[in-house]
Amino acid sequence: MEKEDAGPVHLRRIDPTQNMRRFYTLAIQPTLFGGASVIRNWGRIGTNGQSMMETFDSEDDAAAALLCLERAKRRRGYSAAGARNSRLGS
Incomplete structure (x- = not known):
């Protein structure tokens, strides 16, 4: 579960119906x-x-917060910026 030096996470959510x-x-x-x-x-x-x-005392705390935020956004329908949204064709 180590994501050290993985770089920034780019997510997007595209829904033409809304x-x-x-x-x-x-x-x-x-x-x-x-x-x-x-x-x-x-x-x-x-x-x-x-x-x-948001500032944290250690990089581990910051990485844990980043993972938590990323999971929350993915649950709300965001996906990786390079990936195609499977709901577009539906």
Whole structure:
């Protein structure tokens, strides 16, 4: 379950029936004081969206928070940015 240095996670949710085209990006960056921050960026595809940064004491805590956020977004219908959404054809 180690996801060290895996890079940012890019997710998207596209549903033409609801006019929905959203993105969600998660990344971990080190802080100056030895901790780590989870950087979230989300919004409608084609816009800059909104950002939020949450700081943790250790990189392990930040990685656990990132995995939790990623799982929650996948449960809500987001998928990897490179993957095709299987619901589009249905």
